[in-house]
Amino acid sequence: MQARNLRTKLLSGLAISGTLSVLFVTVVTIAAELYPPLKNWLASTFTHHWVGKGVIAMAIFFLLGLLLGFLWRSERIPTGLLMICAWVAILGTVAISGFYVYEAFFVTH
Amino acid sequence: MLTLALILHVILGLIAVGASYAAVMLLLKRTIASRWLTWSAGTAFLAYLLSWLTGGYYYVVYYGFSVKPIIKAGAYPWAHGVVMEVKEHIFLFLPVLAFLVFLATLLPHELETDSMFRRSILLLSVIVFVLGLAIALGGIIVSGAVR
Numbered sequence: 149m150q151a152r153n154l155r156t157k158l159l160s161g162l163a164i165s166g167t168l169s170v171l172f173v174t175v176v177t178i179a180a181e182l183y184p185p186l187k188n189w190l191a192s193t194f195t196h197h198w199v200g201k202g203v204i205a206m207a208i209f210f211l212l213g214l215l216l217g218f219l220w221r222s223e224r225i226p227t228g229l230l231m232i233c234a235w236v237a238i239l240g241t242v243a244i245s246g247f248y249v250y251e252a253f254f255v256t257h
Numbered sequence: 258m259l260t261l262a263l264i265l266h267v268i269l270g271l272i273a274v275g276a277s278y279a280a281v282m283l284l285l286k287r288t289i290a291s292r293w294l295t296w297s298a299g300t301a302f303l304a305y306l307l308s309w310l311t312g313g314y315y316y317v318v319y320y321g322f323s324v325k326p327i328i329k330a331g332a333y334p335w336a337h338g339v340v341m342e343v344k345e346h347i348f349l350f351l352p353v354l355a356f357l358v359f360l361a362t363l364l365p366h367e368l369e370t371d372s373m374f375r376r377s378i379l380l381l382s383v384i385v386f387v388l389g390l391a392i393a394l395g396g397i398i399v400s401g402a403v404r
Contacts, residue, residue, distance in 0.1 A: 173350065225364070237350050237384050
């Protein structure tokens with residue numbers, strides 16, 4: 149029972165941090181293309197802008213998720229949080245794909 | 258080393274997509290084979306993670322300097338501008354989503370009895386599988402654009 153409760157709490161924390169992580173990747177990907185200083189900062193800090201996005205996204209997911217999981221009180225299955233995470237991932241995919249299609253075919257640099 | 262990284266990236270990616278597909282199929286069954294489901298979801302997570310690391314090594318060390326300029330100067334510049342850009346960023350979703358699916362499989366009783374919980378994990382599994390498959394197909398397009 150204790151292991152089950154720990155797992156549901158961790159799942160709750162990681163569902164929230166997973167949503168934030170996916171949201172972060174979506175926002176920072178588009179923002180870094182539109183605002184070059186952000187892309188340059190990621191590149192200079194993490195050797196490559198893509199490495200920076202990945203490292204920060206994983207840190208948000210695992211570190212924040214574990215922290216939230218241990219602080220979480222409710223032992224209910226976080227169905228709603230998981231659904232939100234899934235839909236944010238779908239919208240994030242659409243946003244990133246749409247952005248690069250727009251950049252490649254409709255923007256003249 | 259670069260060739261080995263690329264080969265491992267492709268093989269691990271295919272294993273991950275196959276394991277994701279297995280997880281979706283197992284979740285669709287009326288009675289869940291929980292041990293198989295945990296193994297499938299765990300394999301998918303580990304394989305996506307390792308495929309990301311090996312592909313990332315190839316991408317950072319070689320692709321940007323040697324492959325990207327060829328594609329951008331070739332007949333299909335969109336293969337980098339759209340396909341590779343989308344692929345490399347959407348890939349960052351996969352370890353996160355695959356780990357959530359794996360963690361959920363450690364609650365087999367709840368997956369069996371709570372239909373809403375099962376539905377949410379099924380949706381996440383389908384997303385992981387579809388994105389993984391799309392990313393693998395994207396890799397084929399990018400490779401083809403170099404030639």
